[in-house]
Amino acid sequence: MSKNKVYLDNAATSFPKPPGVAKAVLYFMNEVGASPGRAAHMGSIEAGELLFETREKIASLCGVMGPMRVIFTSSATEALNLAIFGCLKKGDHIITTSFEHNSTIRPLKALEEKGTIKFTVVPPYDKHQYTLDCLEKHLKPNTKAVVFNHASNVFGTAVSLEVFSEFARKHRLISICDASQSIGVLPIDMDELGIDLLGIPGHKGLCGPMGTGALVINDSFDIDQMSPQKFGGTGSLSDQIVQPNFLPDKYESGTPNMIGIAGLSAGIDAINAESIGKIFLHKKELVNYFYQRASEVKELITYVHPEHIETGTISFNLEGLSSSELGFLLSDRFGIQTRIGLHCSPLAHQAMGTFPSGTVRISFGPFSRKSDIDYLFDAIDEISNA
Ligand SMILES: Cc1ncc(COP(=O)(O)O)c(C=O)c1O
Missing domain, CATH: 3.90.1150.10 (Aspartate Aminotransferase, domain 1)
Structure with missing residues (x-):
């Protein structure tokens, strides 16, 4: 053979x-090359438009109305770290599942080892299936959030988003969903379901380059509940030395990965076309x-x-x-x-x-x-x- x-x-x-991805990366590298939102020149404006359009594409894919609620990150891991470290405080209890990737379980473990939180890993009632009942059994008075993987990266199975969002709504928990394996394959309507925070990679189902990802924030999520994990230049409020408190700048500092985002934008176009x-x-x-x-x-x-x-x-x-x-x-x-x-x-x-x-x-x-x-x-x- x-x-x-x-x-x-x-x-x-x-x-x-998809072929458009490498083309978009090359075009940005060779023809645009500027940093978005930091200047008024044409390259910066074109980069800013690309950044905004890509936010719009991701928001619409995830069922969120506000494009500024899409926070670009380097990966799903960075997005999930922002959600977990940004929202969880001393004394919180978290419910999570047996199907987590290390990108959620390790941040939870790190917070537990520091004495900040405690968490319970809930086993499924059958294979990868969860019911409201099996999650509710583990609730505590101080349960603050539910962190769950939408689809298993090992077995390809998926949980019911409705079950987890109902659980979170009913008990006023912050819902943090890892959609690394489902984005681009399964529909996700965050606003309809009431999922607060969704971590996604740009380089898997969305067919963008490596080094891309996003944390998508529900339109109704109060951003006072999540502190930034990175501080620095945003191109906005440059007269002030405190981090801006509006989106997306609260959580996005530093020059974005425009080369990756150019490719991601083309990747999403290809996914939508298909x-x-x-x-x-x-x-x-x-x-x-x-x-x-x-x-x-x-x-x-x-x-x-x-x-x-x-x-x-x-x-x-x-x-x-x-x-x-x-x-x-x-x-x-x-x-x-x-x-x-x-x-x-x-x-x-x-x-x-x-x-x-x-x-x-x-x-x-x-x-x-x-x-x-x-x-x-x-x-x-x-x-x-x-
Ligand atoms: C379920 C799940 N979560 C998170 C990640 C991390 O994604 P990234 O490599 O974009 O950080 C992966 C990657 O394999 C994954 O499968």
Whole structure:
């Protein structure tokens, strides 16, 4: 079998990007190159317009009316750190889930170790499913926030946003949602649901470059509840040495990553042109095809029913090999790029019984094809018969 290059690691970062992304990056680098909002010259104005338009695109994708409620960050991790460190205070209790990525669980743990907060990790009632009842059991009088991952980066399953937002509304909690795996695949209407803060990457489902992300703030969220985590130049109120208290400047200091944002803007255009609904269906079709092929390989172990996979991410193992051995062979001998081990989510593996050995994870993007899956199964066949 000849060695191809097949990328199946879109849950880490999407690749390839739509062609408009690299074009937009190059255009900004070569033709604009200016810092937005710091000057009145034409380059600065063009950069400022691009920045504003990209905020509008993200706001509309997330169901928020105010574009200034989109805070650009370097990643989903930075966005979630801003929400967690910005909102949580001494004595608070937080409810979170067993499906968190380290980008939420580690900030919570760091705050707990400093003696600032305590948190409870709520197990699901079944696989990745949560009900109001199972969350309410863990409420305390000082519970301040619920921090939850919308879709698992390991198993591709998703929680019901309605359950978490109802829980937060009913008990007046701040809701902080990690939409790293769902943005660009599943619809999210923050205002309708009442999700307060949403952390998103720009470089996964939105197909932008690495180094992009945002914290999206609900229109009704009172920003006095969240302190900034970065202080510095904003181009506004330059006569004052205190941080501005309006959006987005309260949380955005320093020259923005305009090169990344130019690419992100083009990535979102491509996603919108295709439509999130079509991307979702494309990934569902690939997941079903994977499971159809998997049923022919008796040594292949999967962990969730394909019906429950919402984001085109699948975890599996092959009997007789560790996930790292299989991942290495797939890459080294066949050029298939997967992700192995625990995927920065030890709690999710504990909840699903795959800790500490982990799984091989494949994750589809808008450009993945059935032929990639056929090639993967040819490789698995050769490995199992070696
Ligand atoms: C569920 C989840 N949350 C957060 C992150 C962190 O995203 P970023 O790399 O943009 O910081 C990831 C990345 O894999 C993820 O899958």
